[in-house]
Every structure is written in structure tokens, then in C-alpha cells.
Amino acid sequence: LAKTTQPISMDSYEGQEVNITCSHNNxxxxxxxxxxxxxxxxxxxxxIQGYKTKVTNEVASLFIPADRKSSTLSLPRVSLSDTAVxxxxxGDMLGxxxxxxxxxxxxxxxxxx
Amino acid sequence: ETGVTQTPRHxxxxxxxxxxxxxxxxxGHNAMYWYKQSAKKPLELMxxxxxxxxxxxxxxxxxxxxxxxxxxxxxxxxHTLQPEDSALYLCASSHxxxxxxxxxxxxxxxxxxxxx
Numbered sequence: 001l002a003k004t005t006q007p008i009s010m011d012s013y014e015g016q017e018v019n020i021t022c023s024h025n026n027x028x029x030x031x032x033x034x035x036x037x038x039x040x041x042x043x044x045x046x047x048i049q050g051y052k053t054k055v056t057n058e059v060a061s062l063f064i065p066a067d068r069k070s071s072t073l074s075l076p077r078v079s080l081s082d083t084a085v086x087x088x089x090x091g092d093m094l095g096x097x098x099x100x101x102x103x104x105x106x107x108x109x110x111x112x113x
Numbered sequence: 114e115t116g117v118t119q120t121p122r123h124x125x126x127x128x129x130x131x132x133x134x135x136x137x138x139x140x141g142h143n144a145m146y147w148y149k150q151s152a153k154k155p156l157e158l159m160x161x162x163x164x165x166x167x168x169x170x171x172x173x174x175x176x177x178x179x180x181x182x183x184x185x186x187x188x189x190x191x192h193t194l195q196p197e198d199s200a201l202y203l204c205a206s207s208h209x210x211x212x213x214x215x216x217x218x219x220x221x222x223x224x225x226x227x228x229x
Contacts, residue, residue, distance in 0.1 A: 034217070041201065041222075041223065041225070042220075042222055042223070043117075043203045043204075043205065043220025043221055043222060043223055044156070044203075044218075044220050045220065046217045046218070046219070049217065087155075087156075103148075103155045103156040103157075103158075104155055105154075105155045106155065
């Protein structure tokens with residue numbers, strides 16, 4: 001199983017760009033990288049998913065270096081409502097191995113006014 | 114109703130009670146999941162049903178019993194629980210191309226369970 005490591009917590013100010021890095025040294029060839037956001041007392045919500053290089057959607061960007069042993073979630077111009085826990089996961093998109101969908105401890109982001 | 118719904122949203126039960134949690138997805142997905150989230154701990158995957166077959170059971174105690182009668186409904190039957198089972202129980206669904214596929218999951222709001 002590809003284990004992920006993230007910082008436990010981060011603080012930022014409104015309007016700043018926030019980058020959260022996740023380490024996944026034993027990522028497998030078939031593994032995709034996915035990030036979720038979770039607010040208190042709610043289920044996680046999908047943010048972005050990628051395999052390599054850079055992926056961008058309306059809420060975030062995901063940067064993945066060539067060796068894929070880490071990934072960085074970038075949140076542009078955060079607001080107070082972005083205060084949440086962010087989880088990085090790796091998983092097998094091709095279903096060729098044992099089912100893997102492991103949430104780590106996540107990164108608790110606090111956005112300050 | 115849209116998305117993934119869970120009932121009840123809150124449940125308080127004694128250790129000798131039997132209760133059930135219900136999850137329903139209105140997304141046309143073919144896989145459903147139960148997770149447990151305790152305070153200050155990461156989400157723990159409990160059960161996975163893909164194409165109505167149970168494909169994962171992560172060493173969950175037998176006092177938790179899942180049931181998936183069809184691709185839209187998922188139950189978690191609870192019996193003789195312990196206080197340490199108090200947690201937020203989350204249901205999720207996804208559209209998988211195969212039994213062990215991995216794809217974006219949509220989560221319900223969860224059931225906050227308290228065992229006295």
C-alpha cells in the first residue's frame with residue numbers, strides 16, 4: 001500500500017496562495033493521486049486528481065514531479081471558508097491490485113483574516 | 114434527493130441495542146463504502162461493495178454487519194457495540210469500472226453515533 005505523509009497543520013492568511021505537499025515514496029505505476037477536502041462533521045469532498053505533471057480545475061492545481069514520489073496541492077487566494085482538513089490519497093486506477101483507498105491523517109489548514 | 118444521503122444523522126444507543134444505519138445514493142453509482150471517523154483519527158475504510166459484491170472488509174469486528182441489497186442502498190447493522198465505537202460513520206459511493214477500480218468517491222453527511 002502506498003502510504004502518504006503530509007504536514008499535520010498549516011496556517012495562512014486570506015488572499016494568499018497555499019501549497020500543501022504530500023509525500024508518497026512507494027507510489028506504484030498504476031496509482032493516481034487524489035486530494036479531498038473535509039469540513040467538520042461532513043464527509044470529504046473531492047478536489048482534484050492527477051497522474052503526472054500538472055492538473056488544474058476551477059478550485060485548485062495539482063503539481064506532480066516526474067518521479068511521482070510527491071505531489072503538491074495549490075489553492076490560489078484562499079478565503080476563510082477554505083479552513084478544513086485536506087487529505088492526499090494514492091490508489092490504483094486500473095484495479096489490478098488489492099483495493100487501496102487509505103486516508104492519512106490529513107493537513108489541517110487554518111485560514112486567518 | 115440528490116447525492117448521497119444517510120439516516121439517521123445522529124444516533125444514541127446503549128451497548129445492548131440493535132440499530133441500523135442507512136445510506137442511499139442517487140448518482141447511479143455501482144460501488145458503495147462505509148468509513149469510520151473517530152475524533153482526531155483518520156478515516157478508516159470498513160467495507161466496500163462493488164457491483165453489489167463485498168470486495169473489502171478491513172478486519173472490522175463482527176458487531177458491525179453490512180448489507181447491500183442493491184447498488185443504491187447500503188446498510189450497517191449494529192449490535193452490542195462498545196463506547197469506543199462512538200464515531201462519525203460515513204457512507205460514500207463511486208462509479209467503478211471493475212470490482213477493484215479506484216475512482217472519485219462522493220460522501221454522505223455521516224451519522225454521528227454515540228454508544229453509552
